[in-house]
Amino acid sequence: MIAAITVALLLLVVAVASMRVLKEYERGVAFRLGRLREPLGPGVRLLLPGVDKLIRVDLRVVTLTIPPQEVITRDNVPARVNAVVLFRVTDPVKSVMSVENHAVATSQIAQTTLRSVVGRADLDTLLAHRADLNEDLAKSIAAMTQPWGVEVEVVEIKDVEIPEAMQRAMAREAEAERERRAKVINARGELQASAELRDAAKTLSESPASLQLRYLQTLLELGADHNSTVVFPLPIDIIGPFLDAVRGTAAPGINGTSPVIRAAERTPHDH
Template structure:
């Protein structure tokens, strides 16, 4: 009796485990009845008919496929090793269950094939500098192909693109040469700019010096002009005073003759061998003769 009761309990437990299933929030369940698709269940508690219905759980979270590295030949016949990862998510549980046997293997092979096609149309330099373009183009191709598998390719990322070692060394030398070339160009440009600045400085200094010299000459000329004006004004005043003094003193012919003789004495002191006298000197000499007579009379 106890054995029969225990057997009944075991059978009820088995039926309970077979009839009740729990789906997580990120899962959906594809339910088959007698080997035929019946319905798709959402998350929560799912009741099944034991031994008649079967459930297949499908994970809807974003998943990652690491595509193994592979050798790919570029358009210019260079072998490169390419490694990429694929991010996808299931959007249709029915198609993901019934339209593909091994999704991981299928998408891996599909990615490797399309990588060969995409990179085969690019040269080595384009391959190394066009990762974003390769990512976008590969994602579009895989997204179209996986649509019937109930999955969506979210993004594709190229992890690395490795050229052969000899190509890497050649590229390193080329980059070094380019850096040295740029350094030489920058040094030459710096020297050129320095010389230009120096020439402009010399030019500016010469201009400033010339302007200073011109200003000094102008100032000196102004000073000489003012000195000449003052000198002329002084001489004019002196002449005017002498003139006034002469007229105020009312000089006679004898005084004028004496002054004339004093002037002749100064003229004769020069080194010239010939002396030119004005025409009026005859009249003055006559006055001199009169003066000599005057002195004689005084003696007498």
């Protein structure tokens, strides 16, 4: 009786020790006496103590932070670049059989690839076209990790640090570029304004009445200010008849030269 109870307790202990519970996001890679068994899915699994060995593989997405790397860009600018890699295991057996530690191996490959890809790009590309570099990084890392059963989903460059002297030089370059654009825009505005003035002069020359209306408008605008003197020019073809009448009746000092007539003189008290 005692022997039976002892045997039953031993079997119960062995059964409890043989039970393994795999979560839904885990897969098990089991070895029996050193030989690979088929992958184990989630749930309760029985393994023989001392005979079977179980390795759990997590199928969830893993976030891997690449530490800052000292790199030199193609245009010989030193920089510190760090990135983040998102990957997951797609083949549990390969992730165990093909590489000792797939997470460490992926991290080392990501660091090496980051230095290599950034070293082939210039500083402007690194700062303004990160999407292209991220795509190149993802393709290069994925090509290396695919035989391990690891799929790289996202690679993003997080931060780029450059020396302060280079930052000041870039600020001066940006300021000079803005000044150049301002001067170009100002010159284009002057060119367009001169073309419009030329067209306006041609239009006014075709109609003397329009020119007189423009004179009157100018006089009205001048009258709105507190000016003491207004000099108003008149063309010779308008005042020619008046000059002929004056020449025939009055002073001999008047000749036929083109005058600039002082039309009105007003003082601030006239307002």
